[in-house]
Amino acid sequence: MTLQVIGLCRFSYPAIGGFQVEHETMEERIDYLYDEARIDERFHLFEAVALPSLRAQTDPDFELIIVVGDQMPAHHRDRLDAIISDMPQARIHAEPPRPQREVMKKILNAARRDFSQPCLQFRFDDDDAVAIDFVERLRKAAKDCDALLQQHKSVAFDWNKGYIAEYSSEGIAATEIFRPFDVAALGMWVKGDCHLTIMNFAHNKIDRFMPAVSFDEPRMFVRGHNASNDSRQKPVKPVHLKPFNREQSEAFRKRFAIDVEKIRQIFGGT
Template structure:
C-alpha cells in the first residue's frame, strides 16, 4: 500500500494558522523572517529529518510543501538538507486556501486507483524510525475495518515533548491523543479527501479510529515559533534535561543525536 507523508514548511496558506495576518504579504514576511527561519531549519535538521531518513521501511513518499515565494537562498538550504533523502519531494505552490492546497498536493502524488496510507508531519516534530513499518502493520491488522470504511484513522499517542538547545535536549514523556504527530489515515481508492482535510484533534468525529499506546512513537517539538504557542495565555512547559540514558533512547528510537543538536544550536 502506498504511504505518503506530508509536511508544510512555512507555506503561506490562506488560513491554516492560529496566528492571523492581515494579508499574504504580511504572512510571508512573518514566515520568512531570518530569526524564525533559522530556528525552523535547525529543528528540521536535528529533530524532523533524522527519524524519517532512518525509517526501517523506506518505501514511502515525503512531500514538503513550500511557497513559490520562498526566497532562493532558503530553497537552496532546504534542498541541501534533503539531498540524501530520496523519499523527499519539495513541492512549491502559490498561496491558496489551506485545505484545498494540501489536498491537491497529496492527491497529485498518489495513485488514485489504489488505497493509500497518509500521515501528517510538522517540520519540528519527529517519528520513531519504525513508524512507516508500524503503520503498514497496523493497516494489515485491521483489513476488515478498512474494507468497510472510506477513511480510517490511526493514532499513536505515546511520545515525548522536547525542546532542543545548545546544551542538548529537554524532554518529557507524554500520552496525548490526536496531537497531529504519529497520526495517519487510510484512504480508499478514488477518495479525494486527505488527512489534511481534517483537524488533527477532530479526526475521530468523522471516521473510525484505532489508537496505540504501547511504545513511544513521536517527539513533539517545543519552541518559541510553534504556531500553537503564539496565542495569549499559553502556559509555559517546564521540561527536564535528558540524561545519558535519555539521549541514548532518542538516538535509538528517533535517530536524534544530542551531540548534533548541541553543535547545531550552539
C-alpha cells in the first residue's frame, strides 16, 4: 500500500491561539485576518509562491487540506476556490474559531484513509514554498529509515537549508539560511493506530519528542518575508536580502517553481 501523504495549510484561519500577534477579541482577530490589504497579499503569495511549488511536485500523490474560517467572506472564498480549481490534491475545509492544535489534530486524523496504516504529514504556510521533489524525498526518507520507524510511533524528517525570500514588482530578493525544524520542509511519519499528528508539537521543538532525521542537502524550502508574516509583527532579527539576477531567478524557478515573471506581474498589479 502506498504511504499516504497529508499536508495541512492554515489560510487566514481565525484560530484560538496559534498566533504570535494577540488580539483582545475574536472579532478583532477576524478583522485583522480579513483586512483587504493583508489578505490580498496572502492571496498573491499563495498564488505565485506556495501553490506553484506543490503543483510541480515530482511525486503528485499527496493531499493538501486548506483550513479556513467558516465566516470567511464569500468573495475571498470564491477567489480561493478559483486558484485551486486546477489542483486535484487540494481541498478546502471550513471551521469556526476553535483552539488551534485541537482543530488541526482532528482534521489530520480524519483525513487518514486507513487509520490502521502509517502515514506521512507535513505543515505548509501559505507564503512558503518547498522544492519540487519534497514529497518524493519525504517518501524516500521514510523508506530508507524503515528500521528506525519500526521502533517508534513517530519520526520527524527535516531539511534544514533553504532560503528567505521577498517578492515585489522588481522580482525576487533572497538569501540562503540554515534553519532546522522550521515549518517548511518538515515532515513526520506516524505509525498506524496512533493519534499523534504533526500539529501536536511546536515545529521547532519536535525533536524533543521523537527521533528526528535531518538532511543538510539539498536546499528544500523558501520562507516568505513579507509585511503580514505573523512572526514579523513583533521585533525580530533583521534579514538582509539581495536581489536575484537572471541566473539565480532561473535556478529558483527550476528548484521551487517560482517564476520571476509571474512575481513581477502579480506584485506589480498587472
